[in-house]
Amino acid sequence: MEKNALFKLSYGLYVLGVNDGNKPNGCIINTAVQLTSNPYRIAVTVNKANYTHDVLMKSKNMTLSVLDITCPFDIFKRFGFQSGKEVNKFDGFDMYDLKDSLPYLTQYANAYMKGHVIETLDELTHTMFIVELDDAVILNEHDSMTYDYYFKNVKPKPEKKKKGWVCKICGWVYEGDELPEDLICPICKHPASDFEPL
Amino acid sequence: MEKNALFKLSYGLYVLGVNDGNKPNGCIINTAVQLTSNPYRIAVTVNKANYTHDVLMKSKNMTLSVLDITCPFDIFKRFGFQSGKEVNKFDGFDMYDLKDSLPYLTQYANAYMKGHVIETLDELTHTMFIVELDDAVILNEHDSMTYDYYFKNVKPKPEKKKKGWVCKICGWVYEGDELPEDLICPICKHPASDFEPL
Structure with a gap:
């Protein structure tokens, strides 16, 4: 059934x-x-x-x-x-x-x-x-x-919380479960160490 | 009710x-x-x-x-x-x-x-x-x-039958209840007398 x-x-x-x-x-x-x-x-x-x-x-x-x-x-x-x-x-x-x-x-x-x-x-x-x-x-x-x-x-939908990291410098968001170590922000060119979880 | x-x-x-x-x-x-x-x-x-x-x-x-x-x-x-x-x-x-x-x-x-x-x-x-x-x-x-x-x-809709007159010469259709006496076909330029009801 x-x-x-x-x-x-x-x-x-x-x-x-x-x-x-x-x-x-x-x-x-x-x-x-x-x-x-x-x-x-x-x-x-x-x-x-x-x-x-x-x-x-x-x-x-x-x-x-x-x-x-x-x-x-x-x-x-x-x-x-x-x-x-x-x-x-x-x-x-x-x-x-x-x-x-x-x-x-x-x-x-x-x-x-x-x-x-x-x-x-x-x-x-x-x-x-x-x-x-x-x-x-x-x-x-x-x-x-x-x-x-x-x-x-x-009926209101439950808000989906996006997973990702935000660049502390310019605010650009990388969406994903894990932040690549070699990521360079495409906007302000800062490295992964300047990102924090959303 | x-x-x-x-x-x-x-x-x-x-x-x-x-x-x-x-x-x-x-x-x-x-x-x-x-x-x-x-x-x-x-x-x-x-x-x-x-x-x-x-x-x-x-x-x-x-x-x-x-x-x-x-x-x-x-x-x-x-x-x-x-x-x-x-x-x-x-x-x-x-x-x-x-x-x-x-x-x-x-x-x-x-x-x-x-x-x-x-x-x-x-x-x-x-x-x-x-x-x-x-x-x-x-x-x-x-x-x-x-x-x-x-x-x-x-569900199929009943077909609406259009009212109008068709030019016997070129097939152009005049839509309306009455055919104006002075109508000239805009396509082949024939007069109202060359039209017949749809």
């Missing part, structure tokens, strides 16, 4: 919006699929460790904001890297609106849907919610953000 | 492979999502009108070939525009192999998975199959084909 083969499946990225009765909440999910067209039903799958999961289990009402390719990393940090158990993720955030007390993004999302859970399917670490849609609205015409696009263009 | 909002959901494209005991068969699907990692479970949703649906209901075993961006329109025609009830879709096709008698694509797919159905969920026009994976293999490093990519780059 090559588990990386699973990464070849394509996904969009979404903010799943709920309300626990005291405050709006939302989390990032990637698994949302349409099931039927008459009536309009979708399935969303949520990790049981998410507060949004527990709220949706009880409240049964949700929105799905479809993130578009203009969505910056900050949105993923806000909705994906902290828990609604501890913070109000919508505090200090004004790019959202409420539909029947359920939050949806008015920016960085090209559409949102609102629906109610009609069935749940226990999948060990996750629950799949079967949702019948009450409403669906197009917000803009940007392309949808995919998981692939997120990894290639949005 | 703006039903086009549903088109904002992102999907990959896949060939779902089965075997009815007499021959391999497969159909194009777009809804495949990973559910859990331990064990590896995915969900695939299939229209009940598909022969592959009926075979999978009985045989419970399937492959999923993840189509990549090199996949040409012919593959979509072969697996999506004809029925396994009437033809053997793999006849005259050599870009596949069998895994335990189940077909998977060896070209135009960047990975394939093999699994068995552990649960089904009736969704009116569709059935969702919950599948536990027995194997997953990476085949190449091309990007996965998305539904969006398919529509923009693979």
Whole structure:
């Protein structure tokens, strides 16, 4: 089993919006699929460790904001890297609106849907919610953000530290694991002894 | 309800492979999502009108070939525009192999998975199959084909018929809804009376 083969499946990225009765909440999910067209039903799958999961289990009402390719990393940090158990993720955030007390993004999302859970399917670490849609609205015409696009263009890459030596005299950089003993700086012509590691 | 909002959901494209005991068969699907990692479970949703649906209901075993961006329109025609009830879709096709008698694509797919159905969920026009994976293999490093990519780059666009008049003498084309009476062909200098509609 090559588990990386699973990464070849394509996904969009979404903010799943709920309300626990005291405050709006939302989390990032990637698994949302349409099931039927008459009536309009979708399935969303949520990790049981998410507060949004527990709220949706009880409240049964949700929105799905479809993130578009203009969505910056900050949105993923806000909705994906902290828990609604501890913070109000919508505090200090004004790019959202409420539909029947359920939050949806008015920016960085090209559409949102609102629906109610009609069935749940226990999948060990996750629950799949079967949702019948009450409403669906197009917000803009940007392309949808995919998981692939997120990894290639949005998620910050770890900075690669270059290995090499810098000439203390002129700043020219020799890239490599080892400094040749007979190196002469091509710019200022100083010898290897005037270089120090980056 | 703006039903086009549903088109904002992102999907990959896949060939779902089965075997009815007499021959391999497969159909194009777009809804495949990973559910859990331990064990590896995915969900695939299939229209009940598909022969592959009926075979999978009985045989419970399937492959999923993840189509990549090199996949040409012919593959979509072969697996999506004809029925396994009437033809053997793999006849005259050599870009596949069998895994335990189940077909998977060896070209135009960047990975394939093999699994068995552990649960089904009736969704009116569709059935969702919950599948536990027995194997997953990476085949190449091309990007996965998305539904969006398919529509923009693979599906042939209807040809726009140009409106205009052609000079019968030299073939020069005047584009427009109406031919000006005083038109002189800029190439051969013949008058409007020597033009005919495209």
